């Protein structure tokens with residue numbers, strides 16, 4: 001059976017920090033996501049875009065500034081039951097729009113799954129092209145210089161479509 005489900009994107013609020021925390025924790029191992037503390041999620045909730053389906057937070061992603069030029073996609077996660085319907089793509093698209101509005105020149109991601117980002121226009125680059133990340137995070141990481149993550153970048157194109165697509169309806173199959 002197929003039903004239509006409305007997905008709405010919103011800026012997260014501090015009151016949703018526990019939901020962000022739970023969603024990231026549930027997907028942490030699979031996505032090798034960085035652990036996130038409730039306190040920092042509460043403090044930076046407004047950097048997150050959340051995908052809401054039937055009043056539930058089913059996806060999230062953070063636009064984390066690394067410098068005035070570069071922002072990073074962090075903590076991208078979609079609940080298992082809402083995958084494959086474009087929610088992850090909507091979240092990344094929305095971060096691109098926000099990055100453009102906020103004047104960033106590049107959006108980057110550090111991931112073990114380059115294929116997902118390549119289909120969204122990102123390219124693999126040497127880590128040293130993102131010195132902001134290296135000096136902010138990598139130097140403190142126990143896996144510094146032995147990191148299995150790919151550094152990925154997409155330029156923030158000023159012509160990138162700016163249509164506000166904060167709500168969309170997706171077809172969801174039920175067994």
Ligand SMILES: CC(C)(COP(=O)(O)OP(=O)(O)OC[C@H]1O[C@@H](n2cnc3c(N)ncnc32)[C@H](O)[C@@H]1OP(=O)(O)O)[C@@H](O)C(=O)NCCC(=O)NCCS
Nearest residue numbers: 027031076077078083084085086087088089111113115116
């Ligand atoms: C990765 C993730 C966010 C994708 O969410 P989603 O809502 O299912 O994504 P979308 O619906 O926008 O895209 C699905 C498409 O991406 C593809 N895809 C998913 N993971 C992929 C990967 N690792 N490599 C290549 N393609 C991938 C799917 O095959 C699908 O392709 P199709 O549209 O041709 O069928 C979700 O699987 C997730 O939360 N995973 C666990 C956490 C994680 O891995 N986060 C990213 C770490 S950087």
